Amino acid sequence: MNRLISYFFLIGASIGFAQTPPTADPTRLGPLEVNGAEYRMNSIHVRGIPWATDVWGTVFFPKDLSRSPYPSVILLHGNSAICRIPNTRTTAGSLIPPACPQGTVQIPNHAGYDYIAGHLASHGYIVASINANSINARANAISERGRLVQEHLRFWEKWNSETGAEPFGRTFAGRVDLTRIGLWGHSRGGEGVRAAYEFNRQERRPFAIKALMELGPVDFGAFNVASANPVFNVDNVPFSVLLPVCDRDVSDTSGMRAFDRGVRLPESNPSPKSQIYLWGSNHNFSNLEWNPEDPLLRCIDYPVITTREEQVDMVQVYTMGFFRTYLGGENFRSLFSGDAPPPPQVWAQTTLSYQESASSILSVEGFSTEGSPKLNNLGGDTTISNARFIVCGSNCNEELPGDWYHDNIVRAARLEWPVPGFAMPTISMGLGKDGLPRDISTYTHFAFRAAARFSPSNPFGFASQSVSVRLVDFDGKLSIVKASGDAQRIPYPTGSTFRRSVLKTVRVPLSGFQGIDLKRVARAEILLDGQPTGSLYLTEVYFTN
């Protein structure tokens, strides 16, 4: 009977964040005056790198270090040209990296993030941006990037020691909080810091890496056309990845795979994971030393961000918000969870994924159990009615110019409607074996991930689909919440040269479900009632806090 409810008669609470004030701006200059310095040791042997390597970086830090120790952050750029004609942006060929031909100079690729380093330092952080020219312009070399980060950490340990070390003497002796280290990497630097995190935890005496963020990273370990490195993961550490929608370099936005794996790995140190898919943004703008990768700057369907300053402002919001939250203990979490709008400088649309640790959620359905799609993670039954569907994984992709680049670990139900009769498409999940109820009152949200397909079934638009969620308690009482707020709607796929279906997290506060007993909920149901026709990928259904 419920399935026959007309779209037009379905009523329920509508949850959005229309009245929620925006997240505070984390980018405002902090109270501390900032100093900068450079360090450089040329052509030294770095453990794990089979060629001589420069250890070169700039560091920004509070001028007055008397209130230290301060947490430390290392920034790592990606693969780019090494040499250029002085005082120009004209790149020149390199010899054996990083040597440059006569009349050219090395590009200070690491200086492209001063806008992050300086601002973070003003809030009480010691931020080193490191140069990887010695590793640039070589095939893969992800592991070598990770090894370079480790080497810098070893130098910072020396500089932080009681005796200090050259070139800083005792400037940083005891001033760096090496129990709170954050890593941030852009492009190949993204997977590079992930490699550093992985190598570090294999060490007998690892550094305390407490937060990891990536911007437009590659994921050569999981997928590369030719040579590959090991797969590097982000379990047991707070993690965020920012993906530029109009990335024409890492055109598959493969960083999403790091998130896909990160949210599925069990953790002894439960740590949140987030993914920000930033519309209109491109790959290169975020490094001030890089030329735009595409002079034509175009995106599909959406206004491209045409000025570097605008994009940098947005990157700064998420980067500073991340480290101030997960290293500094402040609270900008809603930037990542989507529970509140971002501050106004983030004017571009975002598609967010957010999940608390796999070890702290109640996972209902991921379409990956042996009995899937009929038996879910809780041992209850799952039924999909009034929609055509298949359960897919690596084969989710089907037709160009739409594309699916999620990690092969992800399995999803690919749904399409209407079916004859136009009854309500519904995914209904029992929360216990044999229809037994479950206490979900200790959780605050119901959540799932979904993406629109590139399909004529989907109406075009920036927010083309939405759903409702229905909870049914053991006495048969039900409550419906429409998940149609700005942060909950599921956009039509977009991209730079082709359209990617990128899963987003839809979070529905349980406070909206009235008149039922949350201690004895028998079923959770997702009603595809936003549009009379449509096609979605749906997966990772869970309760969370």
Add this chain to the structure above:
Amino acid sequence: MHRRQLFTLLAPALLLRASEARIRVRIQATRKGKSAAANDSRSLEIVLISNEPFPIRALDPVLKVGDVYLDNYRFSGEHNEILTFFTLGNEDLRPGSLMVLQYGNDRPSRNEVGNFSAPQ
């Protein structure tokens, strides 16, 4: 002296560049010391010479020769307009195979640069 194969063709727009790039291909036996990985006397250098710089991107350039992927490469030239792929010598490179240059799995960057022919 190795005999060299030399041909020129018009390639479609090179990945990120708006204009058309002309790419010449030269295939030659690997010169001693040019590639540490090449320890087989049959190893080759496939040299791509463009009238525009090859961009250095996050994704690696890969040369597909028939079904064989080559990704051991080096940029050179005054503005990185030379891109050389090194073979190990044990690959099954079949004469006549189409050679395609692409950055990672970025399909829009695909460039057909000619057909493979081993140096005589």
